[in-house]
Amino acid sequence: MNERLTSGVAILCLVVLYFWGNGALAVTAPVEVNYAQTAKEMLAAGDYLSPQIYGNYWYDKPIFFYWELIAAFSVFGVTDFAARFFPALFAAAGLVLTYAFARRLYDERTAFWSAIILGTGVLYSVLAKLILTDMSLFVFFGGTLAAFFVGYYEQERKYFYIAYICAGLAVLTKGPIGILLPGLVILVFLLLRRDLSALGRMCIPSGLLVFAAVCAPWYVYMYFAHGADFVNTFLGIHNVLRATVSEHAKWDVWYFYLGIYFIGMFPWSFALPLALYRAWCVRPVIDTRTLFLLVWAIVVPVFFQFMATKYPTYSFPAFLPTAILTARLLAKNTRVLKAGAILGMGLYLAVVFVVTNYSEGDGHFSGKEAAAILAQTMRADDLLVCYGDYTATVPYYTGHTMYELASREEIAARAPKEMSWNSKNVMPFLPLDELPRDRTVYLVVERHAFDAFEENLAAQGWEELGALPHEGRTKLRLYRRAVQP
Template identity: 25%
Template sequence: MKSKLYILLGILFLLLIFKLGNWGLTESSEARYAEIAREMVVSGDYINPTLLGIKHLHKPPVTYYLTALGYKIFGINEFGARFFMQLALVLQLVLVFKITLQLFKSEKIALAALLIYFSFPITIIAVRTLTTDAYLTTFILASIYFWLQYKSNLKPYNLYLFYFFLALIFETKGPVGFMIPVTFVVTHKILNKEKIEFNMHQYLGFILFLFVSSAWYIIVMYKNDGLFDYFINNQLVERVTKNNFKRGKPFWYYLFLMPLIGMPWLFYFVFYFKKNIKNIIQHKKTDFLLIITFLTLFILLSISTSKLILYVLPLYFILAIFSARYLSLCSEKTIKKISNLYFILIIIVTSGFFIASFLNLELKINRIYAFIILVVFSVFGAISNNKIVNTNFIKPAFLGALFIISIIISSNYIFSKNELKINSVKPLAEFIKNDSQSENEVLIYNYLLPSLSFYLNKNITTINHGKYTTTREVQFETTDVWKKNLINYFDPNERERLLKISNSKPTYLIKRKKDVFPDTLKVLVKTLNRKKNFDKFEVYY
């Protein structure tokens, strides 16, 4: 099994990095993380993250560090920005396999859980655009796995690794990430009536946790007065209780969303309980352990005001395990039905991609490329569906993985040929670089576009006219240098500075089409006698 598992993981990794850098950074989250890491590499300051020249202390730095490492190895480009997320997903697959194996002692169930986890749309979404969530989930799974390992063999190094990964969770997203591993550990102890351990290794492990988890926080708070209150009030309390970051969603948001990004496996989770509810209530401590861990985080995330799709990613390893358990109990007839369902989905996706190339859509799709994808995945799907026997419950999990691979390969091409449609401004940046042969000034009206700075490899200037993303937090700046990168339109002196900018060097003024220039900028536009449209953006130069 081990050699086959390594081959499978190697193939999946190669598929994940295939054409990984072929499309531009997407606004706003991916561009923001990528640009912060770029500025770290350029400045050499790995303590104070900056975004467009202004300190950006919203999150701890692990994601920035891993991205910066990608730049050091592969260069400052999209591939470098995204590479370690693909590696993180492969590690997640290994951990899902090992956690399932620990809990249910079956390699076949563990392999099915691995394939199902890979086939969830949300797991792929999380690694195709740069955010903290892929790394956070990897560290959460690692902490759970090493704690289970320690419980099974009592080897101290597993305990130290448990505390180490808890610390990385804290250095990736703060205390919020603790919810799953802590709930898992506490529930495990209650269900198994275990006493709390006090020994030398526990103390040393906790000291390791304190050292690793607090290192960056202590240094950055020492260098920035008032940062402790900022972390507690702005980044912890207000994210949960207020809608300061415009991420407020109703309580039922995840209840509606999770089935959409977990289809169709999420429904097998329901079928499993319907079929085994009596056994679960009477005997299955492991099932209770996973259920309580799932429900605790789900309720806490639903209560929180701030909600994004990827916040629920760490829950999906539990859904993968239950789906694998359900498959292991299915009849041959049911396995055949589920396998046929996935084969049909593969045909629908790949043929839909091909048919779209004939339609008069705004998306650019190469017909030959689409036809090759249709043929290749139809053949692979048909062979798998016919050659793998229906008594093998891994069959539908394998077809599920093949289904998501067809989406990955198709989307790689769509993204690369339709960058403006996926909210990347790389074509806009290339236009500016090709048009101007000398030093230029780039102004963005009332919108944050960090990827422009990334692609132009220079500072750009944001005009703040009230949009919440352009109202930057400058309380930790110790000089006025940041004012070169941010103009406050509500300040008369700053408005006056705007009119003088175009006289000194070639100027590019960018705004969204739906925005309307105020009078002062209309005067500036008159001095810029050319205009070019880029989907939802306009460039005056």
């Protein structure tokens, strides 16, 4: 009982840290604000099934994470704390899942250190605060594989159904990868065990019905409501294209996910490779539990390594088995475990304290401060435009639609096209030659466009409202132009 109490208190302390300071962290661009703005517009429209942003339907991700944000906004209001509430809550759930699974596999000590190792790692700590789908996927992905293995190892059929439910929720969170990748992990594990006959014990027909009952209704609704646009954009652009064409070519390198592991698992990243090397030299017999954890930890990053588009968070679901393996390998090194926990916790406390107390009010990638300046005089019928990179947090915080100024040629070149990354450009545009003179116009100029502004727009009677500095240079300039005769 004392060991469980200690584990509970430790996990609770981590959970408190995940919520600490969230109300002081502004929503950032370009990724976080897409989720927050979409949920905000869905809530305002009263449409809780079709994601929409800037007045357009938006098929970037499935629905579940938007439901989380809508629920938080409904309870807490549209605030920074609300936007970060469910990532922190799911981070807590991830620790509980890891603890429960490790305890089921091994013992209380392994469960305790598995949760501590996972919870104090760099990537887990960061994602606990970011407005991204990855922490929700982590829990459902982990729940799928953990439930499968408990059902397989203990021969309890009911756990297979829990796995199918979790897989359905994963597909509602991230798409087909939520069932395809756990399925691949299971298949590789059974092949290595030479136990493909276990597929017959996994309740596949009835389990797939349970899976479909969880996730199919939303997908069916979206198909009938939006037809080919939904299929082509969601499956074509955001799944097939991501797998075949790199969105960020500079990241498409063979060592990408090795780097993510060493950075994301710090300060624990040194332990597992060293232990695996020693184990390889000794060649011990690998038991069923260790084999499953190793397959899970290896298959996930290897799978994504073969995908053309790479993101730092893609291999994140592999961190759960990695934490358990690390806890087992360091089980007899109490001094190392304590030192790693203190270092990880100390780094996390320092970073959160600095970010929430000493960072600029608008953050590096946020336009919250700019929105506050504009809101002082902006009226409901005024026009908001930007020049340069689209600072999406400005319309999010002002509540005004913001149009990006560009030439007609630039707008045509950046218009959404089938099977092209341009399909993500759903922000509203306004041709430069259509900038009205019969309305008060507020203009946000991003630093990359300062010279172009001086050349093309400065002579049109703009009044400067302010300039926002960052790291010794100006990142945004704000202007207003009154109605002109």
